[in-house]
Structures are given as C-alpha cells and as structure tokens.
Amino acid sequence: MRYPAGHKAETRKAILLHAAAGLREQGVRGIGLAAIMRRAGLTHGGFYQHFGSRDDMVAAAVTHMFEEGAALLDAGEDVPAPDRLSRFLDRYLSASHVARIARGCPVPTLASELPHMAETARASYRDGVAALVARLAALLVECGRSDPETLARSMLSELVGAVALARTQGIAEAAETLAASRRHVRLRLGF
C-alpha cells in the first residue's frame, strides 16, 4: 500500500480531533464537513472513507470530547479526594475554561444544541453526562459526603450553568458569574 499501516486510523483520529474542536468552537450546526476536513489538512471528498455520515462523525466526536474530559478528572489519583475535587472546581469555573471553548467541557457547550441533534449524538452525550455524574459522586463519597449523587447532580448543574452563562457575558460580568459559583459551591462543600 502507498500509505504506512495504521495511516487510515490516524487520519480518522485527526478528523475526529479537529471535528471535536470545530463543533465546540462554531457550534454543531455552525461548521460544515468541508471546514472540518480543511482543519485536518484534507479535502472534503475523502470524508466518507472514514464515517458513514455527518451524524455518525458528530456522535463519535461527542464521545471523544467526554473521554478527554474524563481523563482530566481522573488525573492525579494519588492526591487526596478533597484536593482533587477542589482543583477540578477551580479549573472548571475559571476564565480560561470559559475562553477555551474548543477544548472545554462539552456539557455547557452543547447542552442547548442537543435537543436538535441526531439520536446517535444524543446517546453519546447522555452516556458522557451519566459517567461524569458518577465520577463526581464517587469523589464526593471519598470526601465523606452522605448524599453524593444528589449533590453531584446539583453541583454539575451549577458548574454547567455558570460556564454557559459566563460565555454569553462580557469579561467583567463573566468573572462575577464564575466567582459567585466558586464561592457558593465551596460553601456547600464546607471547603
């Protein structure tokens, strides 16, 4: 073959990576296949060698986004649970997370577009959110909380809402939104 073994799999991964960034940056309906392929250094015609349809690629890209996020949350497993949770909250509710939408958590980024997406992508997203809730709840158990799942759901709602809101605001107001949630989430946890 004229391409080394594994070349096609790498190309597919590159498309997926650039799709994950592009879909978050410009919205699921705001970027086309041609633009995504161009980001990956390819032309649009080759797309269907790798995916059955645009919807298939969106679903795979959503799964990829959640996997990236989960890896970040799991990092540093030797650190005590409260410290890991605290670091996660600070990062999630940071101006940097708000600004770097292309690499940020897919939950606030895609939440309000999801009801209009294809069922395959919705399933990827639901699985990702369920796994995220489970991870947060497990961390809260390690922190000694008795109501981990309810608290995890409530906290995730606040995190997601704060980041989504901050992205709609100017820099100064976004900072207030983030600071307010940082403070109140910490209060709730006794941090």
Add this chain to the structure above:
Amino acid sequence: MRYPAGHKAETRKAILLHAAAGLREQGVRGIGLAAIMRRAGLTHGGFYQHFGSRDDMVAAAVTHMFEEGAALLDAGEDVPAPDRLSRFLDRYLSASHVARIARGCPVPTLASELPHMAETARASYRDGVAALVARLAALLVECGRSDPETLARSMLSELVGAVALARTQGIAEAAETLAASRRHVRLRLGF
C-alpha cells in the same frame, strides 16, 4: 388603506411571537424565515416589510422572550417575597418547564447558541440576563439576605444548568436532575 389601522403592527407582533416560539423550539439555526412566516400564517416574501434582516428579527424575538419571563416573575406582587421566590423556583425547576421549551425561559434554551449569534441578539440576551439577575437579587433582599447579588448569580447558574441538562436527558434522569437542584437550592436559602 385596505387594512385597518394598526394591522401592520399586529402582523409584526404575530411574526415576533411565532419567531420566539420557533427559535426556542428548533434552535436559532434550526428554523428558517419561511417556516416562521408560515407559523404566523404568512408567506416568506412579506418578511422584509417588518424586519431589516433575519438577525434583526432574532434580536427582537430574544428581547420579547425576556419581557414575557420578567412579567411572569413580577406577577403577584402582593404575595410575600419568600413565597414568590419559592413559587418561582418550583416553576423553573419543573418537568413542565423542561418540556415546554417553546414558551420557557430563553436563558438555558439559547445559552450555548449565543456565542455563535449576531451581536444584536447577543446584546438583547445580555440585557435580559442582567435584568433577571437584578430581579432575583431584589427578591433576595426582600427575603433579608445580605449577599443578594452573589447568591442570585449562583442560583441562576444552577437553575439554568439544571434545566439545560434535564432537556438533554430522559424523563427519569431529568426528574432526578430537577429534584436534586430543587432540594439544594432550597437548602441554600434555608427554605
């Protein structure tokens, strides 16, 4: 004239009403001018008698959505503040609000589409959110809270996140998301 006085103004309002519903129901990029005009019982050609562009109409529709919501929050001004707040929270975090997206609060519905919208619509949205924060903070002052604005921002983030998340989930999981936030928002307020 062949139409009664005020007819044109009424038509404009009808377009705006159906646009406000359609944009929320199908997404800002998910519904076209022709479909909105059809909802209003008109054909698409007449649109530019009423609006300079699609973006102008979206901005006007966003303003309209927030005005509807503000009217709902202000209703029942004779009721004591804690009761009004409590009722607002129950309605906001209800399965009915999650289901009736076309008439619901624009904040969770449009949050993640907003970064991709035209500046006019973004300005309408930012004004609406600022007014909503101010209204909530005023209610919290009436409830005797000392940190009204920070708490209002944090609570709004949680409300918005919970509704946005619930809309991405199945009925059973959405119910858990809503119940978790109802419980924890109440805990925070001492209700």
Add this chain to the structure above:
DNA sequence: TGTACATCAGTGAACGCGCGTTCACTGATGTAC
C-alpha cells in the same frame, strides 16, 4: 530484475436542496376630481 496489474486513501467536480434576500406583481381600499 523488470513489467503489468491491483489496491485504496485521498481529490475535486457535480448533484439536489434549503437558506436569506430581492423584486415585480396583486388586489382591496382610500383619495382626487
């Protein structure tokens, strides 16, 4: 070793479609005389 053929990831033109926008037209009514 050299030649003919097979493979297949990627290319780019072409398709049908729906979009936002434009524009010549319709037709019911008000006004001028």
Add this chain to the structure above:
DNA sequence: TGTACATCAGTGAACGCGCGTTCACTGATGTAC
C-alpha cells in the same frame, strides 16, 4: 355619485450561496509472474 388613480401589506418566483453526499478519477506503492 361615479370614475381614475395612488397606496401598500402581502404574494410567490427567482437569485446566489453553502451544505451533505456521490462518484469518477489520481497516483504512490505492493504483488504476480
């Protein structure tokens, strides 16, 4: 009172454009003999 014309909200065909998808083709390499 009757006729000709002006008004203007709304109609529907047409435009240029970008989209997702299809498909005949390219060209570098591997294989057959």
